[in-house]
Amino acid sequence: MNIFSGILNGLGEIWAHKLRSFLTMLCVMLGVVSMVVITGFVEGMFTSWSRNLSERGGLEKVSTGNTEPPARQEAIAKLSKGLTLGDALQLKRDLPPGFVVSPEYEVRTTLFRRGKRDWVRLQGVTSSILAINRYEVDRGRFFTDLELRDSANVVVLGTWVAERLFGRTENPVGQFIDINGQPFKVVGVLKHYELMFREWNTLRWKNDVAFIPITTGINKVGRNEKLAWINVQVDDVDRLNETVDTITNILATRHNGIFDFKVSTSEGELASFAESRKNSVFFAGIIGAVTLIVSAIGIANLMLASINERVREIGIRKAIGATGRNIFGQFVVEAVALSLCGGLLGMAVSIGAIEGLRAIVPAENAPVLSTSAFVVGFVFSVVAGVLAGIYPALQASKLDPITALRYE
């Protein structure tokens, strides 16, 4: 019996037992789908996380923020004023020349413009923010060092803020808005940032900003001089740890030994993410493997049932000249054809399932189609199908033709 007619025969058998074949294919299909979808979720989390990490400054960024001093320092906490511009200037002086230091001052306030108003997180910054947090000016310009030194009333808007105050058509550059009763000139508008997952822009926060010179923020808008953040960009990721130590030492000295600040890097986040990714992949693998084992058992079961149903056929085939090997081949071909069909079906359903889930699931967790999961799921399901088909096929090939012919 040649392979081609064997395959045709197998397909014929599949068609002849539609329900049984459908159930078998369902087993394989679910195996593939569970594998692809679970891996897709893990991959999706990693993809959007790594893109968001780089948009926040990537691994080279060391962030320093305010925190409550430890309990033992509570009594002397007043000895420190928290993060100040002076701290930033000190860091700039003490850190190597290639490093960028970006002090950030934050006021939550309302911007007014001809009856329109917008509640924003107004940030007092220096031009270093462009390098560290990956911002680019699209229209107009960023404020100059002179404007920074003079605490000038100038503002750079993110696209969302600009749109809310000026609409889509009007050019905000050169116009004035009102902050805390003072006129501010809009000198620039930032680039629009977008990383879409369906209707969800995961970079929306980058458009929802307004920048003024940090000096203006402290002297004219805010009520104190406490900075929100001092971000430092190192020139080489290998120097991350020593930089954390240096910053800690400098700030501890300036804060009279009060640890009311916290120095952090994305490295910890990266490590914990890598860890959780490893765990997720591991559990995804286990779930996928269990599903595949279940589908393999399903296939074996259905093939065994099909043999019992076809004992007589096997007897006839043997009596008219089929060897054990012929019968074995026939049943293996059927198992392969079934699991191949199931595998292909599973691939199609996986695409649909992932597309569907992307529409429902929050963007940060949206699954992606992972080619490797696709291939692995498919190959494994087919291998499982074949392995599951081998035992029943062996049983079939060993049937005694006389007994098989008597079987009713």
Place this chain on the structure above:
Amino acid sequence: MEILRFDNVCKRYPMGDGVVNALVDASFTINEGDFVAILGPSGSGKSTLMHLLGFLDSPTEGGVYFENRRLEDISGTQRARIRAEKIGFVFQAFNLLPRMSVFGNAKLPLAYHSNPPPDADERVRKALALVGMDHRANHKPGELSGGQRQRVAIARALVNEPRIILADEPTGNLDSKTAATILELFEELNRQGRTIVLVTHDPKVAERTKRQIHVLDGRIARET
């Protein structure tokens, strides 16, 4: 010319504590062109004889020779090849594959041929024409009458141009009128030179053959 020879063949089955002697010291020869009936009541051992003739079973003692080759010297795979290429089977219950067309059923032995003939489809059509079933080639066995099914089964047995046709109660499931036409077909096939062994319990069926081997209690009682 000798095709099959039984030389003091015994077949014993273990049954409980004892042994059943299904066949004792059976010796006979089947020559080319023979039309032989193996005749005996049920339980006489004729089915055992039939299975031995068709290489579906091996003897406990004695020698079964096919074309002067001892059965013991032939491997399982080779036996299957001989069944596919040199023996044609016809069963009482027809034993067609229900999901295959008449044509597919008749062609089945060619699928197990070691080198399938290039004119396979032509041979199937010829065999179906010979038994008068060529007009039903695309039907399923379920759509045919008993007599028609048995004709298809005979076509299946003929398609490989076998040296010998073994028919096990080929008329057992048929009414007497249909049975008569099937027996006529066998007679015609024998006239064309084909060797036929027919197993039956019915003396009237056996009468139609040229030679009868009577089996009783596992022994060959007489040959006529």
